[in-house]
Amino acid sequence: MSATPVLDRIPLRSAxxxxxxxxxxxxxxxxxxxxxxxxxxxxxxxxRRPRHPQVGExxxxxxTAPQPGTRFxxxxxxxxxxxxxxxxxxAGEVLYATPGGRLRxxxxxxxxxxxxxxxxxxVSLDACALDxxxxxxxxxxxxxxxxxxxxxxxxxxxxAEAELHAQGIDVRHAGxxxxxxxxxxxxxxxxxxxxxxxxxxxxxxxGGDVLALRASIDRQEASVHxxxxxxxxxxxxxxxxxxxxxxxxxLTLAAGETVGLTVTPPxxxxxxxxxxxxxxPDRVRVAAGPHLGRIGRAVELxxxxxxxxxxxxxxxxxxLDPLVSxxxxxxxxxxxxxxERDG
Amino acid sequence: xxSGAHPFFTLDIGSATVGGGLVARIEGRWRLLASAAVPxxxxxxxxxxxxxxxxxxxxxxxxxxxxxxxxxxxxxxRTGPPPRVVVAGPSDRAVEPLLHAFATDGWQTTATxxxxxxxxxxxxxxxxxxxxxxxxxAAPEGAGGREREALLDVAALIGAMAGLREDLxxxxxxxxxxxxxxxxxxxxxxxxxxxxxxxxxREAVPRxxxxxxxxxxxxVSLAAILDLRIEGVDVGFDAGTRVLxxxxxxxxRLVLADAALVPPGALEDQRMLDAIARWSPLADDAYxxxxxxxNLRIAPWRDAAGDGARxxxxxxxxALDRLQEAxxxxxxxxxxxxxxxxxxxxxxxxxxxxxxxxxxxxxFAAPPGPAVALALVDTLRRPGAVALTLDHARILxxxxxxxxxxxxxxxLADLVDDVLLPLxxxxxxxxxxxxxxxxxxxxxxxxxxxxxxxxxxxxxxxLPPGLAATAELDSPDDLYVGARARRVAFSxxxxxxxxxxxxxxxxxxxxxxxxxxxxxxxxxxRPLWTNAxx
Numbered sequence: 001m002s003a004t005p006v007l008d009r010i011p012l013r014s015a016x017x018x019x020x021x022x023x024x025x026x027x028x029x030x031x032x033x034x035x036x037x038x039x040x041x042x043x044x045x046x047x048r049r050p051r052h053p054q055v056g057e058x059x060x061x062x063x064t065a066p067q068p069g070t071r072f073x074x075x076x077x078x079x080x081x082x083x084x085x086x087x088x089x090x091a092g093e094v095l096y097a098t099p100g101g102r103l104r105x106x107x108x109x110x111x112x113x114x115x116x117x118x119x120x121x122x123v124s125l126d127a128c129a130l131d132x133x134x135x136x137x138x139x140x141x142x143x144x145x146x147x148x149x150x151x152x153x154x155x156x157x158x159x160a161e162a163e164l165h166a167q168g169i170d171v172r173h174a175g176x177x178x179x180x181x182x183x184x185x186x187x188x189x190x191x192x193x194x195x196x197x198x199x200x201x202x203x204x205x206x207g208g209d210v211l212a213l214r215a216s217i218d219r220q221e222a223s224v225h226x227x228x229x230x231x232x233x234x235x236x237x238x239x240x241x242x243x244x245x246x247x248x249x250x251l252t253l254a255a256g257e258t259v260g261l262t263v264t265p266p267x268x269x270x271x272x273x274x275x276x277x278x279x280x281p282d283r284v285r286v287a288a289g290p291h292l293g294r295i296g297r298a299v300e301l302x303x304x305x306x307x308x309x310x311x312x313x314x315x316x317x318x319x320l321d322p323l324v325s326x327x328x329x330x331x332x333x334x335x336x337x338x339x340e341r342d343g
Numbered sequence: 344x345x346s347g348a349h350p351f352f353t354l355d356i357g358s359a360t361v362g363g364g365l366v367a368r369i370e371g372r373w374r375l376l377a378s379a380a381v382p383x384x385x386x387x388x389x390x391x392x393x394x395x396x397x398x399x400x401x402x403x404x405x406x407x408x409x410x411x412x413x414x415x416x417x418x419x420x421r422t423g424p425p426p427r428v429v430v431a432g433p434s435d436r437a438v439e440p441l442l443h444a445f446a447t448d449g450w451q452t453t454a455t456x457x458x459x460x461x462x463x464x465x466x467x468x469x470x471x472x473x474x475x476x477x478x479x480x481a482a483p484e485g486a487g488g489r490e491r492e493a494l495l496d497v498a499a500l501i502g503a504m505a506g507l508r509e510d511l512x513x514x515x516x517x518x519x520x521x522x523x524x525x526x527x528x529x530x531x532x533x534x535x536x537x538x539x540x541x542x543x544x545r546e547a548v549p550r551x552x553x554x555x556x557x558x559x560x561x562x563v564s565l566a567a568i569l570d571l572r573i574e575g576v577d578v579g580f581d582a583g584t585r586v587l588x589x590x591x592x593x594x595x596r597l598v599l600a601d602a603a604l605v606p607p608g609a610l611e612d613q614r615m616l617d618a619i620a621r622w623s624p625l626a627d628d629a630y631x632x633x634x635x636x637x638n639l640r641i642a643p644w645r646d647a648a649g650d651g652a653r654x655x656x657x658x659x660x661x662a663l664d665r666l667q668e669a670x671x672x673x674x675x676x677x678x679x680x681x682x683x684x685x686x687x688x689x690x691x692x693x694x695x696x697x698x699x700x701x702x703x704x705x706x707f708a709a710p711p712g713p714a715v716a717l718a719l720v721d722t723l724r725r726p727g728a729v730a731l732t733l734d735h736a737r738i739l740x741x742x743x744x745x746x747x748x749x750x751x752x753x754x755l756a757d758l759v760d761d762v763l764l765p766l767x768x769x770x771x772x773x774x775x776x777x778x779x780x781x782x783x784x785x786x787x788x789x790x791x792x793x794x795x796x797x798x799x800x801x802x803x804x805x806l807p808p809g810l811a812a813t814a815e816l817d818s819p820d821d822l823y824v825g826a827r828a829r830r831v832a833f834s835x836x837x838x839x840x841x842x843x844x845x846x847x848x849x850x851x852x853x854x855x856x857x858x859x860x861x862x863x864x865x866x867x868x869r870p871l872w873t874n875a876x877x
Contacts, residue, residue: 097499311647311710
């Protein structure tokens with residue numbers, strides 16, 4: 001039986017995206033430092049972003065209010081002149097003029113530079129967002145925590161199934177993006193951030209650790225000193241989940257190169273030069289159930305099969321790669337919904 | 344029969360899965376020939392090919408003359424994430440009715456802008472959300488001095504921030520005199536107040552072929568065709584829907600983003616996850632259950648068998664529970680005239696069971712029918728007898744998007760037996776005191792079975808699909824079945840789950856202690872999962 005009709009029915013994991021678009025949401029007070037058409041590289045400044053922004057208010061005294069969205073520098077006169085110039089104590093952006101004749105603006109005395117996490121071209125910029133079309137390919141993540149980031153890629157574990165522990169992270173990893181295997185815990189993430197690591201890529205993560213990391217990032221943002229952007233990209237889901245084989249292969253090929261981690265959408269962006277391993281067309285991966293993480297070859301449709309709890313599911317017969325090589329493949333029927341193929 | 348079959352596909356395209364059906368006219372009647380559902384990642388064409396090839400393999404002559412399946416018509420509905428809205432107004436009092444109206448119409452309110460709630464900076468952040476679909480400004484008639492001033496301030500803020508965008512419409516609900524300064528007038532739409540704001544909003548932010556609206560319309564059509572009072576519930580990836588319709592038309596409707604199978608907010612809200620896990624009979628540790636529920640949000644098509652099926656139905660129960668709570672809140676709001684909504688036929692009869700419940704949506708697609716029946720009985724708790732069915736082919740959404748009501752009724756009249764999978768009947772009759780016993784007598788096909796009736800329990804009586812029966816309850820205490828009585832009789836019909844006789848409380852009370860709660864849930868659910876292992 002040809003494998004094509006079998007593969008047609010297996011969910012496609014859009015794991016490999018060519019020249020995807022990534023978005024950076026703009027906040028009030030952000031000052032774009034690029035324009036549509038500009039080329040950017042990882043580390044290039046994209047935005048000047050206010051830290052601890054506040055709303056300031058000044059009386060207009062009958063002066064014409066500047067347009068909403070008008071950006072101004074610290075001490076810059078927005079209207080009037082002479083003895084009563086309209087200016088704010090900080091740089092910012094005009095929000096609106098109240099009917100009572102007061103001008104409100106978002107202001108800040110401290111700013112941070114938001115750097116591009118990827119190489120690409122700025123394709124659009126409006127009041128809400130900045131879009132970049134990325135050079136090269138990207139691996140899609142299931143979710144992300146943190147801010148867009150980038151750094152040289154270091155494979156910090158021996159295999160896609162291994163786990164990265166806190167003691168495996170040290171100052172040599174400062175500025176890098178670490179591949180952490182099937183699970184990373186909050187101790188490792190805390191240590192990674194303390195060591196200046198810019199990002200972590202893992203197959204899975206415990207939900208409680210995500211909440212702890214997010215709270216830690218929020219606390220850091222509220223502090224006086226800015227810290228470098230950090231992102232955790234989770235490739236497969238919650239719990240302990242091996243990094244999908246195709247993603248692992250691509251990451252190992254890109255080791256040492258600069259990779260980008262984006263938030264919208266959650267991606268690991270590989271440089272244009274990094275070749276992405278081509279997967280064989282009939283290879284599938286088990287994404288749930290007792291054979292989670294194993295890969296194999298789709299052999300044929302196995303029809304509707306009664307599963308535990310009386311659930312009927314369409315299944316595919318899969319020749320799973322042996323756990324101990326060399327050896328014969330394990331022939332099992334796996335529900336189609338629990339399989340995925342690389343796209 | 345090969346000519347004049349006019350085959351067409353129905354497609355319910357959701358965010359997580361795609362449900363498809365193949366319908367054709369066979370011997371003068373529309374019939375559902377095949378149906379299936381696949382994860383959204385599979386795509387539509389392989390699904391349709393599977394349906395067409397499946398029918399051809401079963402009977403090559405049936406659609407042999409209908410040509411290439413790729414050319415057949417497609418009737419499709421789509422469901423996606425709820426549209427996002429910011430609601431603004433001069434006071435909390437002014438925005439409350441709008442918040443309620445939009446929440447119960449399937450919108451997701453991302454921010455509420457009032458002088459009491461949001462500072463200008465928060466409002467500015469919310470109004471720059473690239474996915475924001477609409478801003479609503481409450482402009483109450485007869486506002487007092489302070490409210491008038493606040494309204495002018497809020498309107499100025501909304502005008503300035505929404506004006507930075509080229510596409511965002513602003514809906515002004517209330518006073519016709521209220522204006523949004525420095526904002527293009529062509530992007531302002533107006534409603535008289537909360538009562539018609541959602542209808543105006545639906546026109547301002549059109550969602551063609553919207554599946555949840557289609558489901559509601561199909562339920563209304565079915566109620567007219569069958570001359571029954573029908574309640575429809577749909578739990579999907581992005582929202583939950585509940586609709587009550589009678590022979591005279593729509594009685595009530597509710598679309599709730601929070602009633603999605605696992606709402607997106609649950610990923611970071613442990614209390615919400617724990618509220619879902621309360622319905623699970625599984626004894627796994629809390630951390631593992633939370634992560635499985637999070638994965639159910641990320642990839643809801645996976646892990647659908649075994650404990651995954653039980654957890655999925657726990658999530659469905661929790662979603663139905665949230666729908667029920669919102670349904671009751673909505674009734675209270677209407678009862679005190681808070682919304683001043685037009686009477687859409689609500690008569691108070693809503694408090695008793697409808698004649699027929701139709702469940703739909705991805706949440707109910709995989710688990711066995713009997714288990715789905717109990718999930719409905721656990722959560723939609725109304726006294727009396729009701730027939731339970733499942734829109735197993737997910738066809739009601741697509742048929743509901745047909746423009747012509749008479750077309751829809753003609754199709755549904757033919758298809759009703761094919762598309763509604765009988766799950767069984769349920770009699771909900773609380774009132775029997777603990778340790779007291781009554782009797783339950785079921786008569787079908789001239790044979791009578793008598794069983795004891797016990798308090799606080801669910802009894803399952805085997806009653807196959809298609810079999811009609813009479814169920815008589817005899818109790819030493821008053822049973823509440825819409826009215827109070829010690830002896831009552833109901834006509835019931837069979838289904839996959841048979842007849843469920845439920846003497847538990849309304850609402851259902853679950854023990855607080857986890858172990859005890861799981862014991863109860865397991866005792867109630869076990870008979871419906873009997874012989875469920877492969």
